Amino acid sequence: HERYRAMIEMAAYADEHGFDMLTLEEHHSTHNGWSPSPLALAAMITGATERIGVIISALLVPLHHPVRVAEDLAVLDVASGGRVTIVTGLGYRPIEYHLMDKEWTRRGRLLDEALAVMLAAWTGEPFEYKGEMVQVTPKPFSFPHPPVLIGGASPAAAKRAGRLGLPFYPDRHDLEILDIYESTCAEHGHAPFCMMPPENVTLIQVAEDPDSWWDEVGEHILHEATTYASWQPEGHRSSALSDATTVAELRSEGRYQVLTPDECIAKATADPNAVFAHHPLCGGTPPELGWQSLRLFVEKVMPHV
Numbered sequence: 001h002e003r004y005r006a007m008i009e010m011a012a013y014a015d016e017h018g019f020d021m022l023t024l025e026e027h028h029s030t031h032n033g034w035s036p037s038p039l040a041l042a043a044m045i046t047g048a049t050e051r052i053g054v055i056i057s058a059l060l061v062p063l064h065h066p067v068r069v070a071e072d073l074a075v076l077d078v079a080s081g082g083r084v085t086i087v088t089g090l091g092y093r094p095i096e097y098h099l100m101d102k103e104w105t106r107r108g109r110l111l112d113e114a115l116a117v118m119l120a121a122w123t124g125e126p127f128e129y130k131g132e133m134v135q136v137t138p139k140p141f142s143f144p145h146p147p148v149l150i151g152g153a154s155p156a157a158a159k160r161a162g163r164l165g166l167p168f169y170p171d172r173h174d175l176e177i178l179d180i181y182e183s184t185c186a187e188h189g190h191a192p193f194c195m196m197p198p199e200n201v202t203l204i205q206v207a208e209d210p211d212s213w214w215d216e217v218g219e220h221i222l223h224e225a226t227t228y229a230s231w232q233p234e235g236h237r238s239s240a241l242s243d244a245t246t247v248a249e250l251r252s253e254g255r256y257q258v259l260t261p262d263e264c265i266a267k268a269t270a271d272p273n274a275v276f277a278h279h280p281l282c283g284g285t286p287p288e289l290g291w292q293s294l295r296l297f298v299e300k301v302m303p304h305v
Contacts, residue, residue, distance in 0.1 A: 058089025165190030224283030
């Protein structure tokens with residue numbers, strides 16, 4: 001309860017102090033409660049904020065009933081004024097499909113079927129669904145529908161995005177995949193839009209004394225990194241994937257960083273396009289420490305960048 005309350009209160013604080021986006025994820029059957037209900041969290045966050053966007057990266061669409069998720073996203077879109085974006089994902093853990101009574105081997109087809117239903121539903125007009133004419137209301141606030149990006153880094157994902165004319169959100173920096181997406185868009189008469197991550201995604205916390213901070217929080221950060229890595233299929237790479245097995249390796253690798261305020265300012269000055277992904281509750285970081293990191297960034301970094 002304390003951690004969830006801190007998450008909502010941190011979202012409101014971030015909203016008041018100029019942050020642009022808050023990221024949620026979807027996972028199931030985890031030993032640590034890792035974000036099983038991102039649509040509910042998005043509703044809580046947008047209800048507690050006025051401006052900040054929420055992106056669910058990724059929403060595992062094949063695990064949801066397509067009409068139900070279209071309704072939920074339409075309501076979120078209307079209530080939030082278009083502030084909730086989803087990245088569609090297939091996931092990479094068969095246990096999640098077993099848990100939701102879905103067929104792992106049909107996950108790509110399930111996503112295609114769901115997207116067709118969702119896009120039809122969001123027109124607000126009657127459409128045919130399994131032999132009956134149905135209608136989904138309310139009609140979304142966003143036009144032509146709530147923001148949807150196609151996630152993944154496979155040729156199939158790139159072709160799906162290009163065929164549908166939807167923005168593409170690969171999980172790694174991959175120019176070959178980008179070329180497949182852009183050529184498929186051209187083939188179907190769509191303008192491409194790709195949000196490709198940098199080659200190295202950096203997740204940060206902020207502290208005046210990084211050495212002491214790593215001593216106190218390092219095991220929490222390592223817990224997130226190793227849990228995420230343990231879920232990945234053999235050979236899969238993503239921009240956020242760490243190979244570290246110890247806190248020392250994790251710190252040396254640089255995927256997760258604890259920076260002083262001055263180091264944050266220098267990072268932003270060196271690269272005006274730098275993206276700061278601040279992760280105050282990473283891996284079970286105690287909320288009181290998460291607040292210290294977040295407030296330090298707001299008070300000593302944001303005025304200078």
